[in-house]
Amino acid sequence: MKIALLGYGKMGKTIEKLALEKGHAIVYKSTKESSEGKFEDAEVAIEFSSPEAAVGNISKALEAEIPVVSGTTGWLKQYDEMVNLCEKRNGSFIYASNFSIGVNLFFSINKYVAELLAPWKEYNVSVEEIHHTEKKDAPSGTAITIAEGILNHSDKKEWKLDGDKPGELKISAKREDDVKGTHTVSYDSTIDTISLKHEAHSRDGFALGAIIAAEWLKDRKGVFTMKDVLKIKD
Structure with missing residues (x-):
């Protein structure tokens, strides 16, 4: 080719x-x-x-x-x-x-978990992404795709970078040296936390x-x- x-x-x-x-x-x-x-x-x-x-x-x-x-x-x-x-x-x-094949499988897992947890309103969901300091856009496109998968099964209305208002799905974006890409979805309640994480080890x-x-x-x-x-x- x-x-x-x-x-x-x-x-x-x-x-x-x-x-x-x-x-x-x-x-x-x-x-x-x-x-x-x-x-x-x-x-x-x-x-x-x-x-x-x-x-x-x-x-x-x-x-x-x-x-x-x-x-x-x-x-x-x-x-x-x-x-x-x-x-x-x-x-x-x-x-x-x-x-990444792993990330695309992660997208599907993320949607399934969002649908599974949708009835349990005591869990507050958020997304965190970490990338290298040279990445220009924030949040990452991957984080946005993850957030969109959650919103389809949530009463939250939109994602927002560092959002903290009711109806907003918070995405946190961090920039650190030589990070290939780490994305974490967290469902937090007063009793426990459920997390999904994908971490890339190389490009x-x-x-x-x-x-x-x-x-x-x-x-x-x-x-x-x-x-x-x-x-x-x-």
């Missing part, structure tokens, strides 16, 4: 390493400042850049009729615009706030999941999610 890397930071370099180990070729890679290779030679694009660059990168791939997998967070106000462009171009597009899980998604998407048309890739049912 011939891959274009749109964004060549830490994630892009990890994807390159694992893709080459799997026998794929990197035919193009770009950063904000420069590019290398021929974009038009790519069979699929993997996009991990910045919130400011994501829409341009995704549009570039869709306009060129190259399937695109995007893991950049912080740009989702324009998600519907990209879906419409994909449909207009009869393209192929997957966005995920997190491509390899995110990168491998993105490559698996690209392999799956290459010969398909439409807008998909990691649930489609992993055959996860609600």
Whole structure:
């Protein structure tokens, strides 16, 4: 598989390493400042850049009729615009706030636990995420996905960063050196606490999941999610 890397930071370099180990070729890679290779030679694009660059990168791939997998967070106000462009171009597009297989299984576990605990109002639910100090957006896209899964089975109305008002699902965002990503859901009562936690030990899980998604998407048309890739049912 011939891959274009749109964004060549830490994630892009990890994807390159694992893709080459799997026998794929990197035919193009770009950063904000420069590019290398021929974009038009790519069979699929993997996009991990910045919130400011994501829409341009995704549009570039869709306009060129190259399937695109995007893991950049912080740009989702324009998600519907990209879906419409994909449909207009009869393209192929997957966005995920997190491509880790473990995290996507965690999303489903989170929804199940939220539904299970919904009748027990004595438990107050909150979400905490910890990432490296270079991460620009807060809360993380993964934390938002977790929160949305909880809200569907809760009397809380919306998530809020550091929220403390009735009806708000509190998300706490911390930034620490060299943390790959830790997400914890806590249900607290006066009697006990129930916690769910996912802790990433390296970027390899995110990168491998993105490559698996690209392999799956290459010969398909439409807008998909990691649930489609992993055959996860609600």
